Amino acid sequence: MAIVDNTRLMVLETLLEVEKKNIFVKEALHKLLFQKQFLSKQERSFITRMVEGITEYQVKLDYVIDCFSNKKVNKCKPLIRVVLRMGAYQILFMDSIPDEAACDECVKLTKKKGFHNLSGFVNGVLRNIVRNKESIHYPKKEDNLLLYYSVTYSMPIWIVEKMIAWYGEKQTEQMLKASVQPAKLTVRINTNKTTKEECIKKIQEKDIVVEEAKYIDNALYLDHINYVKRVPGFKEGDFFVQDESSMLLFGASGIDPTKETTYKILDLCAAPGGKCTQFGQELGDKAQIEARDVSDKKVALIRENVERLGIDNIVTKVWDALVFDPDKEEWADIVIADLPCSGLGIIGKKNDIKYHVGENQLRDLANLQRTILANASRYVKPGGILLFSTCTINPEENIENAKWFLEHFDFEPDRLGFGIPKMLQEAVNQEYMLQLLPGVHDCDGFFIAKFRKK
Secondary structure, three states: OHHHHHHHHHHHHHHHHHHHHOOOHHHHHHHHHHHOOOOOHHHHHHHHHHHHHHHHOHHHHHHHHHHHOOOOHHHOOHHHHHHHHHHHHHHHHOOOOOHHHHHHHHHHHHHHOOOHHHHHHHHHHHHHHHHHHHHOOOOOOOOOHHHHHHHHOOOOHHHHHHHHHHHHHHHHHHHHHHHOOOOOEEEEEOOOOOOHHHHHHHHHOOOOEEEEOOOOOOEEEEEOOOOHHHOOOOOOOOEEEOOHHHHHHHHHHOOOOOOOOOEEEEEOOOOOOHHHHHHHHHHHHHEEEEEEEOOHHHHHHHHHHHHHHOOOOEEEEEOOOOOOOHHHOOOEEEEEEEOOOOOOOOOOOOOOHHHHOOOOHHHHHHHHHHHHHHHHHHHEEEEEEEEEEEOOOOOOOOHHHHHHHHHHOOEEEOOOOOOOOHHHHHHEEOOOEEEEOEOOEOOOOEEEEEEEEO
């Protein structure tokens, strides 16, 4: 029992760190699991499921707690709030844990952290949930649509309202359902080091489920993974973790790798390196690529991945994309501007984005993108291509900024290339824009626009 107590204590401390420091769950989890490498696979799995699950279902958990508590959860002390969420999550979502044990361990945690006077409150709320969990009055669709979607899919109500305004009720529900489904891990095969057949065979030897991807030939879906860096072939650079949606950028560019043409490519916000390494992999000695990002840490990550994949046509540089670099004026045949955004297209994989972005930030992010796009326009040669992309579904950051760009700069829309599969053609807008939606399409939410300099 002591081991279980210890893992629950780690869960509590990790969630408290997330709440107090306002950091992302994956960052806090990575730090914990790196420090506690002695933990068994079962313990690591328990901690990960608890931390990620409580974060994913926070809105729903808070609704349930508020149904049975005389003090609203957002008015509780941070530690008590987290302990109540831990208890509620185990009671509602973890059948393998007896309700009695869930309550008792949360009471012990409360006392262990010095809140003896509130242990009775924690015990009372959680046992009340246990007694009534089969008859909880969840919101009904016909009574309050926004609240129903918010609680059912654990999404902040303002995001639900925005999604319905953008895409209507049917597509919103598809996206919300996708946000709480287990996210598949997608990898791009490094064909410079291996073949699809060899890569699949090597990975399957470790009882990992492998499925061929839907949209990209050299991509795979992996399941039953504990730690991606331990997947056979990772260290050797056989593959790169990247969603199919962002892999479409290369095909969208219209580049034909078989032609004897050399390209200068500038990737402005390149970390962790998915797009620049894909272009480098596909083009080989036909490309001269410079990959940039804003900090030493991000550029070190790009460099690490470039070296692991064995790609030798990429140089890296620390540079803030908000600052114009006169040395690169009209230098590039292709500029990749995969820009900072609200991330609303990848909530299914990074489920705490929905708590880190606020409604007021959407306009700020759209304005930030415009500053970077203005700089990006100056790096493109006459006749060259600018690829603008984001991982959000917010039209203000996507289609509206694409139209704004064409109105203000000497560019014209350019038809998306051969790499957009027929099954995604319905997502193409005016031939030069692509908006993918999670749940509607079998990938992350992602946006691509392609412009050519006059």
